[in-house]
Amino acid sequence: MMLSTKRFLVLSIVFLLTASVSVPVNAQQTLNDVKKERGLTDADVLAAVKTFMPRGGRDEYFGIVGTGNSGTMIVYGIPSMRIYKYVGVFSPEPWQGYGFDDESSLMLKKASLDDRISEYGDMRFPAFAETDGKYNGKYAFFSDGANSRVALLGLDDFETKQVLSHPLFISCYPGVAVTQNTNYIIQTSQFPSSWDKSIDPTQFKSGITFWFFDDPKKASKSGHIGRMLKEKSFTLELPPYTLGYFDAGKFSSNGFVTGVADKDGKHYVYVVDYKKLEGAKKTSFNNFGVVELNEALNANAVAFIEIPYAAKSVKVSPKGIYFIAVGDDTYVFDFAKAKNALDSKKFSGKTDDGIPVIAANDVKHGDIKLGSGVIDIAFDYRDNTAFASVFNDHKIVRFNYDKMKKDAELTLSFKPAYLMTPQGMSAEPHSNYLTVVDKEGLYDNFVSTGPIRPSFQHLIDISSDKMSDIYTMSLPQANMYGSESVLRTTIKPIIRYPTGTNTRTGETSRYKTVAGMEKVERQGNRVHVFGTLIRSHITPEIVEVNEGDIVTFHLTNLELAEDETHGFTIDTYGKHGSFEPGKTASLTFVADRPGAFPYYCTEFCSALHLEMEGILMVKPKGYKGTGGSGEIKLTKEELAAYKKNYEDKLVVIQQTQDVINSVVTWLKENHYENYPYVKALVGDAVDQLNKATKAKENYEKYAAEGKWKDAFLWAEQYFQYQVKAADVGLRAKTLLTEKLEETK
Numbered sequence: 001m002m003l004s005t006k007r008f009l010v011l012s013i014v015f016l017l018t019a020s021v022s023v024p025v026n027a028q029q030t031l032n033d034v035k036k037e038r039g040l041t042d043a044d045v046l047a048a049v050k051t052f053m054p055r056g057g058r059d060e061y062f063g064i065v066g067t068g069n070s071g072t073m074i075v076y077g078i079p080s081m082r083i084y085k086y087v088g089v090f091s092p093e094p095w096q097g098y099g100f101d102d103e104s105s106l107m108l109k110k111a112s113l114d115d116r117i118s119e120y121g122d123m124r125f126p127a128f129a130e131t132d133g134k135y136n137g138k139y140a141f142f143s144d145g146a147n148s149r150v151a152l153l154g155l156d157d158f159e160t161k162q163v164l165s166h167p168l169f170i171s172c173y174p175g176v177a178v179t180q181n182t183n184y185i186i187q188t189s190q191f192p193s194s195w196d197k198s199i200d201p202t203q204f205k206s207g208i209t210f211w212f213f214d215d216p217k218k219a220s221k222s223g224h225i226g227r228m229l230k231e232k233s234f235t236l237e238l239p240p241y242t243l244g245y246f247d248a249g250k251f252s253s254n255g256f257v258t259g260v261a262d263k264d265g266k267h268y269v270y271v272v273d274y275k276k277l278e279g280a281k282k283t284s285f286n287n288f289g290v291v292e293l294n295e296a297l298n299a300n301a302v303a304f305i306e307i308p309y310a311a312k313s314v315k316v317s318p319k320g321i322y323f324i325a326v327g328d329d330t331y332v333f334d335f336a337k338a339k340n341a342l343d344s345k346k347f348s349g350k351t352d353d354g355i356p357v358i359a360a361n362d363v364k365h366g367d368i369k370l371g372s373g374v375i376d377i378a379f380d381y382r383d384n385t386a387f388a389s390v391f392n393d394h395k396i397v398r399f400n401y402d403k404m405k406k407d408a409e410l411t412l413s414f415k416p417a418y419l420m421t422p423q424g425m426s427a428e429p430h431s432n433y434l435t436v437v438d439k440e441g442l443y444d445n446f447v448s449t450g451p452i453r454p455s456f457q458h459l460i461d462i463s464s465d466k467m468s469d470i471y472t473m474s475l476p477q478a479n480m481y482g483s484e485s486v487l488r489t490t491i492k493p494i495i496r497y498p499t500g501t502n503t504r505t506g507e508t509s510r511y512k513t514v515a516g517m518e519k520v521e522r523q524g525n526r527v528h529v530f531g532t533l534i535r536s537h538i539t540p541e542i543v544e545v546n547e548g549d550i551v552t553f554h555l556t557n558l559e560l561a562e563d564e565t566h567g568f569t570i571d572t573y574g575k576h577g578s579f580e581p582g583k584t585a586s587l588t589f590v591a592d593r594p595g596a597f598p599y600y601c602t603e604f605c606s607a608l609h610l611e612m613e614g615i616l617m618v619k620p621k622g623y624k625g626t627g628g629s630g631e632i633k634l635t636k637e638e639l640a641a642y643k644k645n646y647e648d649k650l651v652v653i654q655q656t657q658d659v660i661n662s663v664v665t666w667l668k669e670n671h672y673e674n675y676p677y678v679k680a681l682v683g684d685a686v687d688q689l690n691k692a693t694k695a696k697e698n699y700e701k702y703a704a705e706g707k708w709k710d711a712f713l714w715a716e717q718y719f720q721y722q723v724k725a726a727d728v729g730l731r732a733k734t735l736l737t738e739k740l741e742e743t744k
């Protein structure tokens with residue numbers, strides 16, 4: 001009985017196992033098979049096709065979004081919604097060595113008032129640089145609400161180029177606005193606080209800062225290097241209002257900034273004529289120019305429009321004619337009327353702190369109820385058309401803000417928050433797509449990742465009158481608010497830097513090191529290592545220092561080829577650098593831990609990637625060495641063995657050289673120089689061989705002297721260089737073969 005039960009069990013298991021593998025495998029599934037199997041509707045498939053990016057296909061737009069509190073920027077593609085890059089902005093980011101190498105750490109430290117690096121940032125509403133109101137694809141800007149900083153990113157290489165600490169504000173609104181020719185980057189305070197370390201609430205202030213932006217007309221080889229200039233920037237002092245979303249005027253309203261201001265249950269939209277402020281008297285406060293409130297009022301540069309609700313957002317229409325405040329009601333204000341009211345002092349009264357108030361009805365073009373709890377609007381490419389997110393109603397509403405008329409609406413499965421249309425904040429919004437941040441989404445539909453969830457952003461197809469929700473993107477490490485996007489082709493990313501570039505300044509680094517010039521310099525306990533990185537070698541390979549030395553590795557990536565980034569780390573020393581082709585960066589640390597510490601390349605750069613290694617020897621305090629001169633006399637037999645090894649190696653070297661020669665001949669015959677990427681690879685291979693020259697001189701010299709061990713070791717070194725050159729050369733050949741196939 002027992003036995004048969006057991007037998008039955010075994011049989012059952014065998015049966016189950018066989019059953020589970022005996023499901024017929026469809027050799028070739030059709031689209032209909034997949035649809036059926038996965039329970040997909042035609043609408044699902046259509047949505048998938050609309051966002052699918054075929055191999056080699058490129059997205060139409062680059063989207064950028066601040067991660068909320070992670071302090072990094074996410075770059076993604078539209079319509080595929082694929083994430084391309086995380087870029088360190090306000091917080092250290094190890095992949096790019098941001099906040100780890102000396103160059104970026106210095107930049108972040110400079111943005112600190114007291115030499116402390118804030119290791120996170122609250123960044124919500126980015127802005128792109130503009131020329132004549134259109135995105136020029138050169139820069140992006142962010143505000144750090146929590147640590148009062150402002151940042152500039154270069155879009156030539158998607159790197160942070162400048163971070164400044166606000167000299168007055170303790171709390172900043174986590175968004176920025178850019179004027180139509182990027183003359184100013186505008187940043188405001190958010191929660192009122194004191195500017196002088198006082199804790200007396202009667203001293204609290206708010207303000208609007210105009211960061212002067214200097215943009216050199218031409219790009220250098222390493223990209224555009226515009227900078228915000230603190231000495232030419234200034235702040236408008238305001239009474240302690242809580243300031244919210246704001247936007248800059250355009251064209252006929254250029255010179256104005258408008259935004260949300262609330263205090264004591266009263267709600268306003270401010271209008272500020274900053275051209276009038278440029279000429280106003282400035283007071284220096286913490287070495288920063290301030291236009292005090294009374295000066296601004298004397299210049300008639302500020303007025304508040306009182307509204308009956310707390311606006312969630314104020315945005316300027318693409319042509320600069322209207323500014324639209326949204327909330328429980330949507331008020332469309334006419335800039336010409338507001339400007340006229342300010343200039344002719346047509347005020348209905350004053351706030352209790354003396355700011356002139358304009359009656360909303362005097363400057364309003366119209367108002368419209370779009371639904372319950374409007375959070376945001378985004379502009380459409382059609383004239384006077386915008387989309388609104390109606391939070392409580394789960395709706396997107398398309399409306400005409402000139403005629404005050406609803407055109408269309410889409411009911412969503414979630415509560416919509418912030419919106420974005422491609423190029424929507426520029427003078428030329430594009431069509432087809434609308435992104436919507438999903439707040440209080442129906443999480444039942446998503447995989448749970450525990451109590452903290454990613455942010456979700458939906459892609460809405462707005463290419464026809466019938467809007468449809470076609471994709472849900474999950475954004476990890478992000479608490480998402482606003483995003484912006486630009487036509488991908490407007491941005492012209494570089495693929496390499498001129499050799500030896502300090503990428504943060506755009507200048508040639510004083511620590512640039514070229515092949516053959518690697519060295520270690522010591523002054524007392526200060527050690528500078530000037531090294532190079534190239535497939536598949538880190539030079540120097542051995543560095544010896546004493547415990548307690550202050551050591552800096554200045555490394556230059558010598559690669560000319562595309563996408564040949566090397567990483568660099570020294571085990572347990574907690575330092576990490578990223579070296580894109582041409583970049584020079586430095587890593588400084590105190591060698592306070594004695595022992596042997598391998599260093600290596602952390603990026604998978606080539607097949608011989610793991611050969612990119614070396615070792616840091618930190619000699620313990622009082623280290624005397626192993627004794628002896630290290631010169632050990634070789635026996636006759638040993639010497640003969642080395643001689644044999646040497647001669648064998650020479651044969652291998654000759655064979656390898658034959659391979660190299662044949663590859664070189666082939667490359668030349670096929671005009672490799674006409675293909676930039678192949679040419680760059682060949683350049684790298686030649687570099688490798690040039691480095692080998694010295695090794696060859698050495699082995700020939702030692703061979704002539706009969707020092708067979710040294711001769712063999714140098715021949716081996718020469719062979720290593722040769723193999724690496726051959727490796728790169730063969731890659732060039734493969735690539736050129738592919739190119740030639742393509743052009744057939």
Ligand SMILES: [Cu+2]
Nearest residue numbers: 566601605612
């Ligand atoms: Cu590498």
